[in-house]
Amino acid sequence: MIKIIKANVKDAKLIAEIGKKTFCESHGISASKADINAFVSEKYTKEALVKQLENSKNNYHLIYYNNKLAGFTNLELNCSNTNIEAKNVSKLDRFYLLKEFYGQKLGLKLFQFNLEISKKHKQKGMWLAVWVENKRAINFYQKAGFKIVGKYDFQISKTHSNPNHIMYVAF
Numbered sequence: 001m002i003k004i005i006k007a008n009v010k011d012a013k014l015i016a017e018i019g020k021k022t023f024c025e026s027h028g029i030s031a032s033k034a035d036i037n038a039f040v041s042e043k044y045t046k047e048a049l050v051k052q053l054e055n056s057k058n059n060y061h062l063i064y065y066n067n068k069l070a071g072f073t074n075l076e077l078n079c080s081n082t083n084i085e086a087k088n089v090s091k092l093d094r095f096y097l098l099k100e101f102y103g104q105k106l107g108l109k110l111f112q113f114n115l116e117i118s119k120k121h122k123q124k125g126m127w128l129a130v131w132v133e134n135k136r137a138i139n140f141y142q143k144a145g146f147k148i149v150g151k152y153d154f155q156i157s158k159t160h161s162n163p164n165h166i167m168y169v170a171f
Contacts, residue, residue: 004104004113007060009093012049015072019044022071022096026134027162054075058093059117063110070073070155071097077101083150083166084127090118092128095123095137111144118171125170128152129154145169 007015020040028036037048042048052058052074059075074096079091092114097107118126130137150166 001064001066002109003044003057003064003067004110005064007053007062008081009050009053011060011062012053014062014069015053016044016049018047018069018072018098019049019094019096022098025099026096026137027131027156029110030131030133030162031156031160035160038044038155060094061110063097063106063111064108065101065104067096070101070104071095071110073110073114077118077123079127081127081150081166081168084125084168086124086170088122088124089128089168090114090121090123092126095128107140111140122131123171125168129164129166132165138165140168141167141169 023044026135049093049113050156053060055077059077060072062072063070073092074094076091076093078088080087080089081091095111097110115126128141130141131154146167146169148165152162152164152166154164155161
């Protein structure tokens with residue numbers, strides 16, 4: 001059974017825990033262990049997530065599979081990007097699924113859910129940033145119609161950043 005629900009402040013601790021784990025699973029080899037640990041220790045705390053969840057621009061959703069939390073997304077509406085001419089576009093800011101749930105089509109369901117939210121809010125398209133070495137994610141987005149339209153350096157620490165693609169799909 002798959003269930004997708006809107007997250008709220010009460011979910012901050014859960015999102016922080018799954019965020020740490022999924023970030024390490026997908027990006028753990030992209031920088032030194034010290035840099036990765038420092039990053040998740042700053043970005044994926046209950047306090048940091050409470051602030052994110054209290055910000056009205058963020059739309060966090062949780063996906064459950066058989067009553068187990070499998071992942072989450074954050075969608076920002078009306079979030080422009082210098083690489084994209086269209087206005088009224090969404091940014092899929094975070095899209096994380098635990099490895100143990102790969103192959104269950106949960107990522108596709110959660111992605112389609114976010115597309116529907118974007119379309120319902122009359123967005124013209126959706127963009128995201130993805131680490132250039134995350135081939136699995138890049139293939140997923142390309143199958144969904146996304147094109148690489150730019151680049152972005154994702155700051156992990158003061159001394160390390162990861163090259164990212166900016167990808168976009170118009171509706």
